[in-house]
Structures are given as structure tokens and as C-alpha cells.
Amino acid sequence: MKNMKWLVLSVFVATFFIVSCGQKEEAKVEEKKEAAEAMVYKLGMCLAITGPTSDAGDPMSKGAKDYFRYVNDMKLLGEDKLECDIRDDQYKTENTKRNFEDFLDQGIVFYLNYSTDSTQSLKKDIEEEKIPTTPASYHAGNLVDADYIFLPIASYSAQAIGLAEYIVKNHTGGTPKVAMYVHSSAFGRAPVADVKKAVAAGLDMEIVVVVEHGKDLDNTAMLKRLSKKGVQYIICQTTQSPVATMLKDASRLGLVAKTFGEKGKITFTGCHYTGGNDLVALAGPAAENFYWTTSFNITSEPGVWTDAQLAIAKQYGRNEKTAKSHNYSGGIMMAQVATEVILRAKARGKKITREALYDELLAMNGVNAFYPVVTVGPVTYSKTDKAGVDTLQLYAVKNGEFKSVGKPFIPEYTGKIK
């Protein structure tokens, strides 16, 4: 009887032990399953949300933030989540560097940067860390000696050459006289040399002068000087604010061409960061007939991109100004590219690492090109092509809104001067 008691007790203890171990194992398996099912992919973004150029950086940060939230809310990556730490560097390279180091410590797999200076300053670190990076600076120089930097859209050089080509094609009466009005920084000077190369390569245009602007509040003297020199077109590579000041002065002086290339007047054109709704808001009626090129679709024209962008902005409570900003589109687009490469790597069953995302970026061409709704063309990358959207669209301000002029195009001379 005593043995029987012991036997029953032993069986009970053994059963309890096995069951509890089994439960633990089950729990472990369940945890592992969950872990395997729900991964968190860390990304980092550093840009000027405050301080200089924050008029572009702030909506951009909101665009990226909203899109990453949208991806998580809509479960575009299944149970997996994207965690993008978005930091403000106040347009100071030292802050960018510090944030970048912090992101690396956190184990990010993709990095989104902002300014030209900080991108160039981080270039060596990016290359050594082998971390795929997309900057909001479209400076072609970012790609020199860099394998892991990918421009989201056509470079400033391509944009300025695109404008120059349009001027040459649509100008009547001899060689057009052009001035370049650029920001006194790497960002501003970026396309000057390439436009000159395009001219040397046969683009029939005369660059009369390159003006590096300061913080002038009045451009009367400069505009009169340019007019006296016979300048018919100005290609601007700067931010909206100085362009708005110049347009107001030109308008006051009666120098703005009412039609493209109007004789005796100046036709003003500009690259990506010169235009958009902010320019119209700053320059008012003086912005009329300003020609602007970018690779983005804009919200002042109906289309699926406008609906999509406004829907996301509405979903996350953004005001109208932000929702319609092309910089908001820029932020969305950068986030889209990062999400897309993660999606593709996942679809191939790859572990999400920097190297896997880098490979996916390089494979993003041909039939694998990526079509974000917010751009006028597909995003393509390869070992030799690190500029995403090669296509540009020309817009002009008509009745206080930017409207498309012609079809999207790819500048010819960007290839010729390589």
C-alpha cells in the first residue's frame, strides 16, 4: 500500500513535470513563433525640422512619419513593424553626425538623410558601415566615391540641365542668354559645372553670369544688371525665399516674361527646392509664369497621387499646407523606397539586413523598377545608376497654381556629359 502511494505520487509528480515542461516549451515555441512573425525593423531619419531650411525639412519629416505610420497601421508588412526614429538636426552637420551614431547604436538597417553638407560629411561613415542611405539632397556629388548613397530623384544637375534643354528647345532667335542664380553653398553650386559641361558638349546656350546670392532683401540692382547684359532666362538653384524676393523685384520692375521666352523680358526657371506651394505663398502674384522642374507629381493637379497624398495627410491630421506640399511628397517618397526594399527582401525570404536592402536597391531596375505614386516616373537604381527617378516634369505657375507644361522628360545631356 505504501509502495502504491509512492507510485501514484511519483506518477503525479512526473506528469506534472512533463506537462509543465511541455507548457514551457509550448510557450517558448509560441514566443519564437510570435518573434518570427512580428519583427521590428529600425530605420533612422535626420533632417532640419527646425532652424534653416526647416520650411522644407518639416513637411518632409511629416511625410516620412505619416507613411511609416500608414505602413504599420495598414499592416503592409504583415505583422512586422517599421520603427523610424526621426530626429531634428537643426541643419547642423555636427548634430546629424551625433544622431547618425545614435541610429547605428540602435541597429538601423536603412538611413534617410537630408542636407548636402551632412551627406558629404557622413559619406565615409556610410560607406564603412555599408548602410543604404537616401538623402533629401539631390546633389550629384553625393554619389562620387559612394556606393551606399542613393538619390531619390534626378540630381540638381539633371534638373538644371533639363531646364537648360527646355530653354534651348523653346527659344526663338539665336542663342539664348542665360544667368544662373544659385545659393552660395555646395547645394547651390552643385549644378553649375554640369550645366557648363552641357554647354561645352553642344547645348546651344550662353551662360552670361553665375550669381551667388546672399541674404539680399532687394535684387533691383542685380536684375537691372542682368537685363542690361541681355539675359533672357534665369535658372535658379536655391530655396524658395530668395527666389520669391527676386520675383517680386522683377515683377515690380516689369521684367517678368508673360510667356516663355518673351522678348525683352526675363523668364524665370528653377530646380526642385525653388518651387512648390511655398513659392506661390511667398511671392504671390509675382510667381506667375515661374517655370519649375521636379520629379514629383504635385497636388495642384488632379490625379491618383493627389488623392493618395491628401488621404494620408487627412488620416494623420495634417493641415492643408503640409498636405499639399511637395516636400511632404518628398518625405513620403523616401519612406516608400525604404519600405519597398524591405517588402522585396521579405518576399524573397531574406533576413532584413543592410546588405539585403542594398542588394534590393541595386536590383530595382527594368521590370523591377518601383513606381511610387507621388513621382512622375519610376524609381530605378543599379550599380551604375544611383539617381532614383530620372524623369522630370516641367511646371509653370498659372493663376496662382503650378500646372504641368508638356510631358515628363529625361534630359539628354546628363548622359552626354558623363
Place this chain on the structure above:
Amino acid sequence: MSTNRWLATGNYFTSYKDEQRIFITHLDRTFFSIFISLLFIWPLLFKLSNKYMLVIDNILIAIVAIIGLNIVTGFAGLISIGHAAFMGVGAYTVASFARTLGDSHVIITHAWPLLILLSGLTGAVFGAIVGLPAMRLKHLYLAMATLSFQMIFTWTINFLEFFNQGQTIAISNVFWFTGKLGRKDHYFFWYYVLLVVVILSGFMVRNLLRTRYGRCLGAVRDNDRAADAMGIHPGLTKVYAFGLAGFFAGIAGALHAYVYRGVGFESFTLHHSITYLAMAIVGGLGTLHGSFWGPIAIMTLELQMESFAEYAGRILPSDWNLATALKPLSFGLVIVLFLMFEPRGIANWWRIARSYTKLWPFRY
């Protein structure tokens, strides 16, 4: 001299030489040695992330620069608002080598201690040249002269192709006895280099102040005519002061170039010059340890404000753009408050704390 060299509570100096001792008591020396040892040991015990190592490195760079600024502004009483430009001279000396020989040339990667020293000397030459107007100018007029150097520096770097028009000029990783320095150990390694430079700079200035020239600085600051009457050449003393300030700024600039692995114009603007001046004021003008307190206080404040602004930005409507206002506001407020209530800076708090512990348990 006190009979107890460990706890001398009182003034027992019997000669000037006695008074000029670096360490008054053995206890001072012991504490200082322990403190320095801890500074060398702690990174080995507590591994900090790269982010914080970079912050600490940055503080140490600023300390070297402020030691220089304190010589000219604190000890010699000459206002300089072009200190960042002197730093820039040092940084661009390294960058010039990188542009001419390539950023991975052996001079940059192997002979970096010499290059840092050379940058210091270049800074000293520029400092002395800019200091020449100090022979004739004082106060606001001198401030304008130093400001003009900042402007000239800005223009030169921004427009000359040789300096890449202000864009970043890359500097390669350096070699140490163990081989080429990897990214992982980069900030860790430079922490030790910076620490050695800071300690050497501190001792150099401390010793300088014990020399005839050191006393000349104070004399010229207090009354240059009286100093002249005493046989001191006020003009040359001021030029030396600028030269020395330029030397330390040049060293700091070269260190900045190596730590950040690149030289860009953005790090040496007028804004930086003003910030360095603020660091010297908050730390305590005319005191050596003020040069340490200032950068620590201002940089920590900046970091805290940044975190606070980020936190506030999450709560408050983004249209308020609080962070834009918060940093300059706090920065300005700190300077105004210090000028109003503690013009002698944090160094004075340190002096009070020290004298209290020195006299303990007696209050007076």
C-alpha cells in the same frame, strides 16, 4: 609654510615661489591624480555608445579651444569674436594636406601628431597677425578687427576651389601602433588623445601663468599704461596672447578635423565664435578651470534642450516650432543670467566650494 602639507587650512605662504605652487597641499595633488586616473580608466570600465563618446570628444575639443580663448579674453582682457575662424585655420591646415596629397596620405594617417602640432603653429601665426591691430586697438574696435578676420575666413573658405568651397574635405582614419583605427574605436581612441591634449594644455597654461609673461598678461589686462610704465611691452604681450590663443584654437581645429573625419566650413562660423565666447563667460573668464566648466555646461545644456524640445514637440502642436525658439532662448538666457548674477562664472562656484572644504569644519 604649513607644518601639515596635507591639510593646510590657512595661508602659510612665505615666498612668491611658495604661492605659485601648482598644488598647494599634498591632498590637492592626490585628488588631482586620482581624478586624472579615473578619467583614463572609466572608458575601459563603462563602455559608452559612440553617440556619447562623440559628445564627450566634442566637449574636450571645445575645452582646448576655450583654454586658448581664455588666454586672450580672460587673462589678457582682449575681446576676440573670431575664435572659430582660428580653429578653422587649424582644421583647414589638415584639410590642405588632404587636398594636396590625398586624404589617405601617410602624413595625414601616420604623422597626425605632427600635423596637429603644425596646425597649432599655423593657428598661432594667424593669431599673431590678427593680433597686430591689438597693438593700437582696444575694446569694441578690437572686437571689430577679430570679427573681420572671421568674415575674411568665411569668404576665403567659401569661395576658393582649393578649400572645396566650404564643402566637406574628407580626412582618413589614422594609424596607431595597433594598425589602422577602425570606426568602432574611433571616438574611443580620440577620447584618449584629446584627454592627453587637454591635460597638457591645462598644465601649459597653468605654468605659463607662473612665468613673467603670465604676470604680464594680467598686468596688461588690468591697466596697460601702468604695465607699460613697469617695463612691460603691452603691444607685444597682446600679440603673444593672440598667438597663443591661435595656437590652442589651431590644435582644437585639427582635432576636430580628425574626430569628425572631415573639414567643412559649417563648423567654424560666426555662430561658433559667439558660442565659444559664451562658454568662456559661463565657465569663468580669467580662470583656467573656467575653460573646463564652460564647454561642459553649455554643451550639456544644448543637449538637454534638444531632448526637451524633442519631447515638447511631441506634445505641443508642431506649428508652434518650439525647438527653434527653445535653444537660442535658453542659450541667451544662461549668458544674461550669468552676466547679471555670476559674472565670474561657474569657476567662482568651484572656488567657493573649494574654500569651504579647505576650511572645513570652520566656516570662515
